[in-house]
Amino acid sequence: MRSRLTTVLGLATLLWGGGAAASEIKIGVTMGATGPGASLGVNYKNAFQLMPTTIAGIPVKYIILEDGSDPTAAAKNVRQLVTEDHVDALMGAVSVPSTTQMALIADETRTPAIALAPVALPPDKLGWVFVVPQPVPLMMGAVVDDMKKKSVKTIGYIGFSDSWGDLVLQATKKNADPAGIKIIDEERYARADTAVTGQIVKILVANPDAVVVGGSGAGAALPQIALREKGYNGPIYHNHGTVNREFIKVGGPAAEGAIAPTGPLMVAEELPDSNPIKKVAVDFDRRYEAMFGAGSRNAFAGYSYDGFLLLEAAIPKALQKAAPGTPEFRQALRDALESGQSVVGVHGVYTQTKTDHFGLDGRAVVLVSVDHGAWRLLK
C-alpha cells in the first residue's frame, strides 16, 4: 500500500517536475551572508543582483538559500535545492568547508555545480564541479615571483588559525621551496584576536626578509599594523583574500605598501587594452559600483559573476540537447561546461576541459599594492 502510494507520489513529482521543466532554468545557490563568512558572503550575494534574469531567451530563477557559513547547513540547503527544487545547476558557497559539501552532493546527485570558493577534494571527485576562484598556488606563485625579484631569501609567515591559514601556507611553501626561499617562522592568529603582539615579536626575533600574511579582508590588517608599528621594514605580502577596501580602511597609513595577488577586476582600468579581460571587468566594476557605491568592487562578487558567465556560456549548448529540469539537461550542461570553450570572465580566461575544471592561466593573477589609500597595479 505504502509503496504504491510512494510510486504514485513519485510519478506525480516527476510529471510536475517535467511540466515545470521547459518554462525556466533554475539555479540553486547556497550562500553564507551571515555567520563567520559574512564579510565575504555579503559581496558574493550582492553580485546576484547584477545577473540577467534570462539566458538564451529562457527565464532564469535564482534560488538563494542562506547557510550562515555553516557547512552542515550548506549541505542541507544543497540537498533541498536538488531534491525539492530540482535545480539545473548549483552555485556556492562562501567558505572552503561549505563549498566542499556542495561539491560532494553535486557529484553524488549528478548536478553541475559552480564552486565559488576553493574546494578541498581530489580532482576525481570534481566530475560535476567547476571551480571559479584562482587556485591558491597560482596566486602565491605570483607573490613568490615578486620575492625573487626583490631577492628575498627568508619568509616569516603569520596566518589565520583555520583552513585558510593552512591553504595559504601550503601554497607559499609549494612555490617558495623550488625558488630556494625558506619559511623560517610560522605563526597563527584568530580573526577575532585583539592583539598579535606575541606572534609579531617572535617574527621580529627571527628577522625574515619578507612576511607573508595568511589572513583575509580587514582581519589581515591586524598583523600588518602590528608589524609596521613595531618597526618591521621588509615587504609584507598578503593573499587574494585581503584585497578589499576594508583592509585599507582599517589599516590606514600602516596598510601602505602591502602587496597582494588578485584577479584583474580589482584594477581593471589599469590593464592594457590588449587584455581581453579588461572590457568584461571594466563593465562589471562600473555596474557593481553604480549599485553598491564607489570602491565597492571586490574579488568575491567577481567570483559569483564569473560563475554566472560560465553557466551563461554553457546553457545555450545544453538547451540544444535537452529541456531544463531533466537529468538529460544536467548531463548536457556538464558536457558543455567542460567542452574546452574559452570564457572571458572578470577574473581571468576560463578554458575548462574534461581533465581541468579550473582552467585559469597566468592572466588570472595581477599583483596589486596599497598606494595612497587604494589598491593599484604593482609596477
Add this chain to the structure above:
Amino acid sequence: MNLDIALWLSQDAITNGAVYALLAIALILVYTVTRIIFVPQGEFISFAALSLATLQAGETPGAVYLLIAGGVLVVALDTSGEPWDLARQRLPGRLARFVAPPLAAGALARLSVARPDALWLQILATLAIVTLMGPIVYRLAFQPIADASVLILLIVAVAVHYVLTGMGLLFFGGEGLRSKPFSLLSFKLGALNVTAQSLLIVIASLALIGALWFLFERTLYGKALHATAINRVGARLMGVSPNLSGQLSFTLAAFIAAVSGVLIAPITTVYYDTGFLISLKGFVGATIGGMASYPLAAAGSLLVGFLEAGSSFWWSAFKDPIVFTLIVPVLLWRSLSAPHSEKDDAQ
C-alpha cells in the same frame, strides 16, 4: 626570550587583561544580582566599538534606531493591559524613562556626526547608545521570566545573544572596523614603547573598578544591588524592587561593556561578532573568581591576559585552546575546594 620580549609581552598581557577584568566584573555583577549569565555582553562590546567607528565615518549607526524601537516597545508592553486611566497617568513617566533617553542618544549621535572632530562627543554618543540598551534588553527579555531557573535564563541569554549578533550584522555589515586612535602619543620606557592608548585602557579599567567599589559601598542604589545579590527574597522584603535591581545591573553591565568596546576599538579590528570571543575570555576570568569574587575575577582575568600573551608567542596556533582549557583545572579546583551547594539552583 630575553627581558625585552618579556616586557613586550607583559605590556600586551596587562592591556588585554585589564579589558577582560572589566568584562569579568560586569558578568559577576549581573550574575549575582539576577542569576543571568550575561552572554549578550559581547554584542554590547561590538556595538560600542562599531558605533564609534561608524560615527567617525560620519554616519549614524543603525543601533540608534534599534534603541529607540526597543524603548517604544518597553512602554507599549508596560502600558498594555492596564486600565486606561492608570496607563495615561503613568505614561509620561514611562516615556521619560524609556523613550526620552534613547531619543536623546539619537540626537547626540546626530550631533556628533555633524561635528566630526569632536572625539569626546562621539564617545559620549556611543556610551549613551550602548548603555541605554542594557535596561531595555532586561525589560524585554528577562524581566518577564526573572524567577525562572538559571538554566532557562541562560538559554534566553543565548537567544538574546543571537538576536543581537544578527542585528549587528544588519547595522554594521560583515566587515571589521577600527576607529581612530584617541592619541598617537607614545613614550619609551627602557626598550618598551608604551602607547598612550594602552595606558588609557589600564587607567580606565582601574578607574571603573574604583567607581564600582564606591557605588557598592557608599550609595543606596549600590547597596540595594548588593543586598539583592546576597539574598534576593530578603532584599525584596526590605523594599528593594527586583525589577529595578535587574535593570540597574544591566545598565551598569552595558556601560562597562560600552567602555570596553570604546577602549579596544582603536587597537584592534572589531567585527559584528568579535565581542563574543572577548567576553568569553572575561568569562574565564569570572569563573576563576567563582562567579562571585570581584578581586579574584580581576586577578583571573589578568592571568588570562598573561597566558594569552605567552601562548601567542610560543604556540600561536594553539592560543585559544590554551586560554579556554584554563577553565578545566579552575573548575576542578573550585569544585574540590568549595562543595557545590544546591541552594542557588533551588531558588
